[in-house]
Amino acid sequence: MDILSWDGTLSSGDFRLAACAFMQKWKSVMSAFPPWSWVPCPKQPWGASASHDVEGYLSLENIILSCYAQEEHDEISCPQKEETSCSEKEELIDIATLVQSNCSKVPYYDLHIIYSASYRVPVLFFRAYYSDGEPLGFNAIEKDLPAHSAKALLDSKWTFITQEEHPYLNRPWFKLHPCGTSEWMKLLFHVDVSVAKNGVTIELYLLSWLSVVGQVVGLRIPLEMLNQP
Amino acid sequence: MMEARKYVWEGAIPLQIHLHESEVTTLPPPLPALILAPRIGYLPLLVPHIKPHFSSTLPPGIDTVWFDYKGLPLKWYIPTGILFDLLCAEPERPWNLTVHFRGYPGNILIPCEGEDSVKWSFINSLKEAAYIINGNCKSVMNMSQPDQVELWRSVINAGNLEAYIRVSSKLKLGTVGDEYAADLYSSSLNSRQSIGDTDSTGQVKTGKCFTLLDAVKSLLPEYFPYKSLNNEESSREEDKDEEKVPSENLSEHVESCYSSDDAEVKLVRIQGIEPKLEIPFSWVVNNLVNPEHFLHLCVCLKLPQVKIPSDT
Numbered sequence: 255m256d257i258l259s260w261d262g263t264l265s266s267g268d269f270r271l272a273a274c275a276f277m278q279k280w281k282s283v284m285s286a287f288p289p290w291s292w293v294p295c296p297k298q299p300w301g302a303s304a305s306h307d308v309e310g311y312l313s314l315e316n317i318i319l320s321c322y323a324q325e326e327h328d329e330i331s332c333p334q335k336e337e338t339s340c341s342e343k344e345e346l347i348d349i350a351t352l353v354q355s356n357c358s359k360v361p362y363y364d365l366h367i368i369y370s371a372s373y374r375v376p377v378l379f380f381r382a383y384y385s386d387g388e389p390l391g392f393n394a395i396e397k398d399l400p401a402h403s404a405k406a407l408l409d410s411k412w413t414f415i416t417q418e419e420h421p422y423l424n425r426p427w428f429k430l431h432p433c434g435t436s437e438w439m440k441l442l443f444h445v446d447v448s449v450a451k452n453g454v455t456i457e458l459y460l461l462s463w464l465s466v467v468g469q470v471v472g473l474r475i476p477l478e479m480l481n482q483p
Numbered sequence: 484m485m486e487a488r489k490y491v492w493e494g495a496i497p498l499q500i501h502l503h504e505s506e507v508t509t510l511p512p513p514l515p516a517l518i519l520a521p522r523i524g525y526l527p528l529l530v531p532h533i534k535p536h537f538s539s540t541l542p543p544g545i546d547t548v549w550f551d552y553k554g555l556p557l558k559w560y561i562p563t564g565i566l567f568d569l570l571c572a573e574p575e576r577p578w579n580l581t582v583h584f585r586g587y588p589g590n591i592l593i594p595c596e597g598e599d600s601v602k603w604s605f606i607n608s609l610k611e612a613a614y615i616i617n618g619n620c621k622s623v624m625n626m627s628q629p630d631q632v633e634l635w636r637s638v639i640n641a642g643n644l645e646a647y648i649r650v651s652s653k654l655k656l657g658t659v660g661d662e663y664a665a666d667l668y669s670s671s672l673n674s675r676q677s678i679g680d681t682d683s684t685g686q687v688k689t690g691k692c693f694t695l696l697d698a699v700k701s702l703l704p705e706y707f708p709y710k711s712l713n714n715e716e717s718s719r720e721e722d723k724d725e726e727k728v729p730s731e732n733l734s735e736h737v738e739s740c741y742s743s744d745d746a747e748v749k750l751v752r753i754q755g756i757e758p759k760l761e762i763p764f765s766w767v768v769n770n771l772v773n774p775e776h777f778l779h780l781c782v783c784l785k786l787p788q789v790k791i792p793s794d795t
Contacts, residue, residue, distance in 0.1 A: 373611075
């Protein structure tokens, strides 16, 4: 892909490829977090046609973000589930119980990355809830975000949060509006010299994209890790 | 051309609106409100006309208005005419809806704070259409404040097509011509992503007009295996697809979940009309498009394999 002529968007076929590469990269770069999974969505619920590629989206659910994940509880990424990969380590379970009893107001996030055919970019859908299942409204989410980065992003003309119907689950979710994405993705790839040298690759797209939008929900991806092969 | 568009623009649906029984605090209960709802309008915009009818009987509290049809909460950001075409395969006149002023189902419906929410949703859809057509939202985002106000007013006062055309023509979203359409469709169909990118589905034959049938086939190829659409009557037509087609580009939404092999397109309804499928698609787009510059196709599917118990 020629970086100078690239418009910052990708096709849905590319998105599928990018998603696979992204899931791999995430495991190595963000090993403290649980892995993303791909949720396939047949176009018609009655499976009218087998010949088309099945659409789908990336999902990461029940995670703790922002300050709660960054302080002493760094090893904890999914404390509330019994069937977690951490469960074989007893120290972690003890700490997890501690976290839960001390921080009963810890918000959990579900993140979905869904392709928008209209804007030809990925879109971040998310929702948050407390451990008792009570959902967080927008004001509560805003209070929860790391102040500096979230504020800058939310004030930007390029990123703002709306509440819309999840395209597959038909329920209200929060979404980061996609209309500025192609513009700043183009800039991101132009400005980052190491990426510019290697050209735009599908493999890097989603991780780079998430390193920007993830900040709005307090997800921090160390950008230097993007340069690892 | 203007006549057809004006006729469509002024189309309306007679509604009979019942207050939900849980919110009736007086005897005798109020009669339902009768109101003519513009097809291109939205249900929340009718609330100022409906509320006076029921305000004396409502329980105390803050209004959070929502509507349902036979228990199904209605998505307020979908134009009224499309809700009707989708949900009433056999058109009901008047259309009986239930209004609620309390107990908003926030886990199902996105919040609506009256006219502002509807306007925001409308402008958002217009931006999306602009993005698809022009690759950016600039023309919509750069609209002057007076233009924005006039555009919105022309939509909610559904008689004013001239004002709408005056403002919307500045947005450079274009009308569709036939020859131009042929090239556009073949290139936009190739970029349609949910089918394999190199699939040659929907190659347009040169020298022939691109019809409504061609458009429907390209959107729903799975329902046109080796036969063409026919007019068989069907005893079971429960399924509906809704598709939004901004000029020159295609996307679609599915709205029901029965299972079957061999589903077929039974009819296509646009603005309450079932156009002949041989009509040039450009005419359909130019005359039946909604103000937010999307063309909504309501498709009724025939599912012969499903045994559905009949309503008694």
